[in-house]
Amino acid sequence: MRGDLPLTLRVNGSEQTLPAVPADTKLLDLLRWRLGLKGTKEGCRTGGCGACTVLVNGESVLSCLTLAREMEGQEVTTVEGLSGTAEAEAVQRAFVEAGAVQCGYCTPGFVMALVSLRRERRDGPPDLPTLASELGGNLCRCTGYYSIVRALAGLLAAPIPPELPKSTFSVDPGRSP
Amino acid sequence: MIRTDALPKAQGALAYAPDVQLPGMLWAAYVTSPHPHAEIRGLDTAPAREVVGVVDILTADDLPALLPREPEPGRPLLATRATRFVGEPVAVVAAETLQAAREGAARISVDYRVLPAFTDLEREFPHWPTPEEMRSHPQVNAHVHARRGDFDQVARTADHVHRELYQTAMVAQVPLEPHACIARVQGDDWYVLTTTQTPFGIREDLADKLGVPQERIRVEGTWVGGGFGGKNEALLEPHALLLSRRTGRPVRLALTFREEFLFSRTTQPALFWMESCLKDGRLVARRTRLLLDTGASLPGRDFALGYSLGFTLGPYRLEAFELEGYALRTHRPPFGPHRAPLAPQCTFASESHLDSLARDRGEDPVAFRLRHVWRPGDRTALGQVVGPFAAEAGLRRAQETALAWKASAPPGHGVGVALGFWSTGTGAGGEARLTLSPQGLVLLQGEREIGNGSIWQGLPGVAATTLGIPRKPWRCATAIPGTLPSIAGSGGAGPRRRSATPWRRPPRASGANSPDGPPGPERWAWESGAGPSP
Ligand code: FES
Numbered sequence A: 001m002r003g004d005l006p007l008t009l010r011v012n013g014s015e016q017t018l019p020a021v022p023a024d025t026k027l028l029d030l031l032r033w034r035l036g037l038k039g040t041k042e043g044c045r046t047g048g049c050g051a052c053t054v055l056v057n058g059e060s061v062l063s064c065l066t067l068a069r070e071m072e073g074q075e076v077t078t079v080e081g082l083s084g085t086a087e088a089e090a091v092q093r094a095f096v097e098a099g100a101v102q103c104g105y106c107t108p109g110f111v112m113a114l115v116s117l118r119r120e121r122r123d124g125p126p127d128l129p130t131l132a133s134e135l136g137g138n139l140c141r142c143t144g145y146y147s148i149v150r151a152l153a154g155l156l157a158a159p160i161p162p163e164l165p166k167s168t169f170s171v172d173p174g175r176s177p
Numbered sequence B: 001m002i003r004t005d006a007l008p009k010a011q012g013a014l015a016y017a018p019d020v021q022l023p024g025m026l027w028a029a030y031v032t033s034p035h036p037h038a039e040i041r042g043l044d045t046a047p048a049r050e051v052v053g054v055v056d057i058l059t060a061d062d063l064p065a066l067l068p069r070e071p072e073p074g075r076p077l078l079a080t081r082a083t084r085f086v087g088e089p090v091a092v093v094a095a096e097t098l099q100a101a102r103e104g105a106a107r108i109s110v111d112y113r114v115l116p117a118f119t120d121l122e123r124e125f126p127h128w129p130t131p132e133e134m135r136s137h138p139q140v141n142a143h144v145h146a147r148r149g150d151f152d153q154v155a156r157t158a159d160h161v162h163r164e165l166y167q168t169a170m171v172a173q174v175p176l177e178p179h180a181c182i183a184r185v186q187g188d189d190w191y192v193l194t195t196t197q198t199p200f201g202i203r204e205d206l207a208d209k210l211g212v213p214q215e216r217i218r219v220e221g222t223w224v225g226g227g228f229g230g231k232n233e234a235l236l237e238p239h240a241l242l243l244s245r246r247t248g249r250p251v252r253l254a255l256t257f258r259e260e261f262l263f264s265r266t267t268q269p270a271l272f273w274m275e276s277c278l279k280d281g282r283l284v285a286r287r288t289r290l291l292l293d294t295g296a297s298l299p300g301r302d303f304a305l306g307y308s309l310g311f312t313l314g315p316y317r318l319e320a321f322e323l324e325g326y327a328l329r330t331h332r333p334p335f336g337p338h339r340a341p342l343a344p345q346c347t348f349a350s351e352s353h354l355d356s357l358a359r360d361r362g363e364d365p366v367a368f369r370l371r372h373v374w375r376p377g378d379r380t381a382l383g384q385v386v387g388p389f390a391a392e393a394g395l396r397r398a399q400e401t402a403l404a405w406k407a408s409a410p411p412g413h414g415v416g417v418a419l420g421f422w423s424t425g426t427g428a429g430g431e432a433r434l435t436l437s438p439q440g441l442v443l444l445q446g447e448r449e450i451g452n453g454s455i456w457q458g459l460p461g462v463a464a465t466t467l468g469i470p471r472k473p474w475r476c477a478t479a480i481p482g483t484l485p486s487i488a489g490s491g492g493a494g495p496r497r498r499s500a501t502p503w504r505r506p507p508r509a510s511g512a513n514s515p516d517g518p519p520g521p522e523r524w525a526w527e528s529g530a531g532p533s534p
């Protein structure tokens, strides 16, 4: 089509050249449909949910709001590229162990955002409230967020904040009258 | 317990319906109504057909030739002469790319004449209506009335009758994974891969909507990225199947987030007139009168009324009660359950009302609940005998915790208490089947894992415990409808309870479509904790 141009970028460490990329192609669609990287999820497509989070030169961006052609010469990392690395595994394990993965559709986005947040603060770990509030752009419809906060606490080896219900409301039917 | 599906999900390694692409697949997009109620005077698809890449356009005019019989009145697959709610599909465009489909959809021009719309329950009903008003009201879909004892009689002799009006707003499920499906019709084989809580239910619904016998329809469920009650009905599947039928190619259809709010099924506003009678400081009777907006839903259907109205009585001892409700057809999106059909709304009204009653009496809200909550052996409103019930223990723990929270609550934060309960595993039945196959010991069942673990982890766990066999190695497979008898959909923990009790030797299956035959990905969706379906 008119306006299609070739694009060269690095994705998960390897150089990719795509012959014809329309000017309005989103990075999200390029990754999912032209490169087959479906770990990056499509949620709202309007910048509201964080499911599509990827790293561009190490910083988290919403791929649904990023034009693919802006990526010329850039380094893009998706959850596939990060999985298996120690920093991703730490985050993924924390989520798994805290029961923070339910349907799991939001999880890759959370993982990407968290990895990038943790990289930003190399001189000292961010505290839990900061981390939790900086993840405000990532939505989860299943968990009610408490298990995600628990995952963050696990990651930071921080105590679970007292103003959040611990297991207070999980009534044990075995102990009921 | 560590969920075995959790890590592959966190790694982005599992495929959901929106991730699937079939060779030669077309992309489709909707044209939806911008008006709650409007006459369609004309529809011009010509400009859309000029868009490069547009392959087919489906409108209401095409339906009679495609459907063997008239659709149920009031339930058109595409808006015909009038639109009934904002977001109602008017046309569907299939194209080589999603951009072309969207571009085509945007170019379709519809000539609407806007008509008066009924969208505001509160304005229409400032007071609880009289029976006469309702008898002749054209918008009544359903009416429910149930009582025990004589509420009015109790009210006359009560020390105090507490009366309040509560209202709840529209709420949409909006799972993070939008509705998406891929349909492929080849001859008599109507195949659809979709994100659904209930593959069996979708098949029945499709047979009903398309007039195709159930045996010809194969519904394959994928991992579900959240359902919350919103993935129980065949919404997009009929359109995708019809487009595939016409074009001879696989067709992918997915909702945008905007459509997710409008065209998927949403819980609509409700008004609750609550009345409670106190005698000697005790709650003795309650009456709930409910008006429920059921949107552009079908006449004659009860929806959530009969099922949920009882939740407005709470889990509390009562001598008398009266429940009455009307479901009203309006020009809002059709009603659907959001995390239990109307139960959260009923519980909200009931518990808020109870709080205000306790406050009125100057009594602690937890203590007030403790005085009235069911104990084992009590009878529910419907006459069931209460078995083991955790509410009292839960309230006592809440009492302790609330004190601690109150002490540590930051300024501007409050602490409240509410007591909710839910019935599960009742009604529709289910069946699961254990098979020793070349792949190992396989649990075949007909529901989808929606994210709470009850299918993927719960069912094999229950089966292993009951049969006294090790939990691993197991595979959990989902039956394509046809391989097991009808099975209700996945909601809450219901599936585990239904499919797991009782476990017994299954009758011998027969026929080509039975699990005794060689399994293949076309018939069963194989899953393993280690990665996507092989
Ligand atoms: S899909 Fe990008 S923010 Fe929701």
Ligand code: FES
Pocket (backbone or CB within 6 Å): A100, A101, A102, A103, A104, A105, A106, A107, A139, A140, A141, A142, A143, B176, B225, B226, B451
């Ligand atoms: S786990 Fe389902 S949206 Fe987060």
